Amino acid sequence: MTEKKKKVIIMFIAEAPGSTNNHFYLKNTNLFRAMRAAFEQAFGKFSSADDFLDFFNKSGSVLDHLYPLGKETSVNLTPYAARQLADRMRLIQPKHVIILMKRIAPDVKKAAIDAGASPSEILTTAYPAGSERNRQVFINDISTWLRHMIDNL
Template structure:
């Protein structure tokens, strides 16, 4: 596992956020990631947590809190698929299911928040194949891109889910 991801992984994952794929540049270098605290997905989740838990002093303060309450963010695909054409992206999502199955077996989350409704099918399939019985809630929220409405809806739906959970 990537050392960056490993350093942010809580011992017991209560809420697993699953995005489509990390951001890679054309030469395959990881350039954007939630845990770099440098992208729209980070800012959106950060804002949703501030709605529920109040302000954080810094991005690092937030990431420490995120981990401390058992939250972790992973991706359906660990390979770059988000810049592919529609057909390749669909194939890439499906090819990513077996890898996610294996990670789910070790994570055993209580809740899964899918950060893009278009990948919900593959995430549900991975949960079912994994055979884990820890997941008591699996919800998909809109991906916070394409419009300010999507971003606001994503924030509102994540905040609503957090308010209705016992995460502490």
């Protein structure tokens, strides 16, 4: 029996994962809390962090990073990181790409377009850290977009 490939509706792209102790999929980062708030604003409350993460996965959402092995300080590595991201996008073929930081948007947009994404399906929002305003912009943008991107939930 072959395993059915998961259909990815939304590929969220952030700059870099947290440390080994702090990571979105460990449910203990600002990004996780803001993403949960955005999904709750769009779809209603979740009973637990695990319940939200299960919904996130089943909805066809994934989180990836421009720098999946950690934030790089050398600008010279950004083109390489963007090519690697484009390769992952080609494999996943997300319907929508949401960039979670304005500063990385040009590199991620190029990667997404190189991977075949339609420019109209690539959106960018603020990263939900640094200020309450960024957090609110993130939550409002994501919750609004989710209502239009995820069907039948």
